[in-house]
Amino acid sequence: MFKNIFFTGLTAGVFGTIISVAYFFVFKYSPLEVDFSEKASITYLLGFNMMIGMITCFVYFAIAKLIKKEGIASFIVGFLLSGAAIGLALKFMFTVDPQLVFKNENAELYKDFYYFILAPISFFPALSWFTFKPLFIK
Numbered sequence: 001m002f003k004n005i006f007f008t009g010l011t012a013g014v015f016g017t018i019i020s021v022a023y024f025f026v027f028k029y030s031p032l033e034v035d036f037s038e039k040a041s042i043t044y045l046l047g048f049n050m051m052i053g054m055i056t057c058f059v060y061f062a063i064a065k066l067i068k069k070e071g072i073a074s075f076i077v078g079f080l081l082s083g084a085a086i087g088l089a090l091k092f093m094f095t096v097d098p099q100l101v102f103k104n105e106n107a108e109l110y111k112d113f114y115y116f117i118l119a120p121i122s123f124f125p126a127l128s129w130f131t132f133k134p135l136f137i138k
Helices: 002-028 042-066 070-093 105-109 111-136
Strands: none
Touching (some): 002 042, 002 111, 042 070
């Protein structure tokens, strides 16, 4: 059972990273040409998505062991994961860092929007978990 849960978290983390990188490429190759990869690098996005995927994996395993009913455990983890994603998105949106400086000129022009653009990234690991859970966990 743990192996399936672990691979769900791993796959969700990798898929969330792919989607996150694609999301930032949309802004990079849009008419605005805003490249935030200086702060939101592939390494940062991989670490963030894998962290959320693995935390979800271990929390799901622990709750599934404590509560023997799979449906209730799945609901609790989904509820916690959704709440954490919303909370993290709000944290990103209301973070103000006056020290934030980009070397890229276009990114420096749009640095006020950086955290608003970063906010949806918090939903990608959760959506990836919900996407891949039926494939691995029966």
